[in-house]
Amino acid sequence: MKSTVTWIELAKHGDARGSLVAIENQRGIPFDIHRVYFIFDTLPGVSRGHHAHHDLTQLMICTAGHCKVTVDDGSTRTSMTLDDPCRGLLLDGLIWREMDDFSPDCVLMVLASAPYDETDYIRDYAEFQQLVKVDAQHS
Numbered sequence: 001m002k003s004t005v006t007w008i009e010l011a012k013h014g015d016a017r018g019s020l021v022a023i024e025n026q027r028g029i030p031f032d033i034h035r036v037y038f039i040f041d042t043l044p045g046v047s048r049g050h051h052a053h054h055d056l057t058q059l060m061i062c063t064a065g066h067c068k069v070t071v072d073d074g075s076t077r078t079s080m081t082l083d084d085p086c087r088g089l090l091l092d093g094l095i096w097r098e099m100d101d102f103s104p105d106c107v108l109m110v111l112a113s114a115p116y117d118e119t120d121y122i123r124d125y126a127e128f129q130q131l132v133k134v135d136a137q138h139s
């Protein structure tokens with residue numbers, strides 16, 4: 001399976017009153033949305049994530065403030081700032097993720113392709129690297 005990290009632009013409906021972004025299932029979102037959660041009130045210096053998923057696609061949108069997301073496909077590690085509610089970061093496939101540098105007002109909203117399932121988490125980095133290797137052999 002190919003692992004990808006891509007930006008998705010969300011249409012902004014702006015008028016004299018301000019801005020609005022609407023997200024609808026299967027409309028510009030390349031997976032069925034089965035769960036939405038958001039991370040907020042993150043304390044200074046905290047780092048979250050530090051895991052990958054066996055079978056989960058997620059779209060991360062920073063709806064307020066800013067934070068840093070580091071993604072790692074097993075060979076390349078890239079850090080990005082999320083600070084725009086009109087732009088989502090799509091994580092698909094075997095991607096290790098870490099989030100830090102949260103501003104005090106940060107609200108990180110995540111749309112997910114499946115309900116919460118602890119057994120889908122890969123929390124050991126060595127195991128993640130092994131799975132990436134096996135995956136590469138089969139593709």
Ligand code: T46
Pocket residue numbers: 035037039048049050058097110115116
């Ligand atoms: C991810 C990054 C971006 C639930 O009960 N339901 C849920 O849907 C989620 C996501 C979490 N939880 C519970 C499980 C833990 O007791 O909330 C607690 C904190 O979750 P976690 O430590 O996994 O949070 P993060 O910020 O490290 O990771 C989360 C997601 O779990 C993960 O899938 O990709 O955000």
